[in-house]
Amino acid sequence: MKIESIQNGIVLDHITAGKALTVYHDLKLDKLDCSIGILQNVRSSKMGKKDILKIHQEYDVNLDVLGYIDPNITVSIIKDGQTIEKKKLALPKRLVNVKKCKNPRCITSVEQDIPHIFNLTDEANRVYRCIYCEADK
Amino acid sequence: MKHLIDSTDLTVEEIDDILDLAIDIINDKDKYSEACKRKKLATLFFEPSTRTRLSFEAAMMELGGNVLGFSSADSSSTAKGESVGDTVRTVGCYADIIAMRHPKEGAPMFSSMVSEVPIINAGDGGHNHPTQTLTDLLTIKREKGRLNNFTIGLCGDLKFGRTVHSLIKALSRYEGIKYVLISPNELKVPDYIITEVFEKNNIDYKEVTTMEEVMGELDIIYMTRVQKERFFNEADYVRLKDTYILDKDKLKLAKDDLSILHPLPRVNEISTTIDDDPRACYFRQALNGKYVRMALILTLLGVTV
Structure with missing residues (x-):
């Protein structure tokens, strides 16, 4: 299986294994017109296994929704193939x-x-x- | 702009100011008889009520103001499908202040977010009833001379009884109050009252299922009606409605200076045979309701005399 690396977009990493589709639906990613990679049960040294979502376009992710689903998810913003920002999540007030x-x-x-x-x-x-x-x- | 949605919207100082103003009104009624001249109170009652609506209307009249409104959802545009937000925005064009009762919890809260005039929550479902709480606080203050250091028993429907929830939250900010919660297991106070009010603030409370075991400890007993409209199931209502009745026999176990409060209307939870006992405060409490609503209207309208 070949998953292309992202040039411009967002990677949601450290999603609890099995929860990627929940995140996909709650963020309404089905409304986007770009390729989205959904990786499930990826081996992880920290978590044992995890899910990852790769969104191949710039996208203003709703951090409140994401923080509510799971504050441990990491959000990386990718530009020109480089990670330019990592966003920390918290439980929204x-x-x-x-x-x-x-x-x-x-x-x-x-x-x-x-x-x-x-x-x-x-x-x-x-x-x-x-x-x-x-x-x- | 200030609204009154929950009894804890007011600081302890603001509550004390309202109670002091109510006592000043009681002592000099003439001074306030034209304080709200040319002002209008709208009473929007989407659910029937006698005491609360009439006491609001009497309060505004005694302040020299006028009153408009409706007393059931059937006689408002709600029957045509109008939203509560639209009703409030419209009425705000005609009135200076709104008192609202609604069967759904949070309706006054939402109304306060869209209203151009102050909103007073006159009861929202089984949730809150802050003007009853102010009435209860004024009654305790007048009967006991203080709002701290006493033991209060709350008896009956502690699960759906909104007056009980509001009163507990308001009293929790005063010192030295012990709570005795008297109810059947089916009608105990909601968990959030236990965790977020009593336990969070290290407040002394206990839950019991009979009145007799605690009558002698109480300085105040707050009786409540088991309300038919709060039950989904009539069989549960019939089984529980007569569980807790205060009568002469139970009063023999009580202190001589007990104060008996009840938000009214009562059905049969207080025997009429004790109405003449000096410890029965519930009709004085109803009168206090008018005075405290006068004080609240003046406060929210920013009227000073």
Whole structure:
């Protein structure tokens, strides 16, 4: 199997093995019109095995979505075949329209145009709370 | 612009200022009788209410202001499919301040994000009811003379009872308060109250399932109704509704200076035979609700007298 190295684009590395397609869908990468490499179960000295996504175009990656999925993913920006920047992820303090509130009593369950917003309330346990109804996510 | 969505939106100092203002209003009603002249309060009640809506309207009237609004979603444009955001933006063109009750949790919070005028949460589903909390705080302050160093029992529906959640959050910022949570296992307080209010702030609390075992410890007992509309299943409601009733026998176990609070309406959780007991504060509490709402309206409108 031959995977071309990227000239200009983004590499998402250290994705938990098996999660590459989740990341692909949550970042809506299916909307891009470029080649995207999805590597699954790649051997890793640190993780045992991991997934990698290679996006062959410049792309403004949503770091909040990525940080929420897995803050350990590494993001490398590639230009002219060189890594010019590595971005560090963190659990985002606020999620806007990343996930939907599932509380049937929440106002977001009946009003379609309200943004679904969650605030991080417990970093250690990754607890997000809906700003409207305060239900856990 | 300031709104009141959650009782913790207000600092302890702001709450104290509102309670002091309410007490000043009680002591000199004439001084405030024209304080809101030519101002309008809109009461947007998407869910039925007697006490809260009427106390808001009476409060504005006693301040010399006017009132408009609706008392059920059926009589508003919601019935035509209008969003709550659009309703609030529209009403903001006609009124200076809005009091909103809505069956969905967070509706007033969202409204505050789009409104041009102050929004007061007059109850959102089973979530928060901050003006009831201010009413409760004023009642405790007037009955006990303080907002610290007492043991309070909260009894009944602690799971869906929004007044209980708001009151616990507000009182958690005062010193030396012990909480006794009296409820059936099915209606215990939500986990987030335990972890994020009690445990996070090292607050003394205990959970029990009978009133008799704790009556003698309490300085205040806050009774709540087991509300039919909060249940998905009627059989659960019928099974639990009569579990906790305060009557003369249970009062014999209580301190002489116990204060009995209830947000009202009651169904049968407080026997009418104790209404004349001086420890029964719930009708004085309802009156306090009007005065504290007067103080809140003045505060949010920035009116000084």
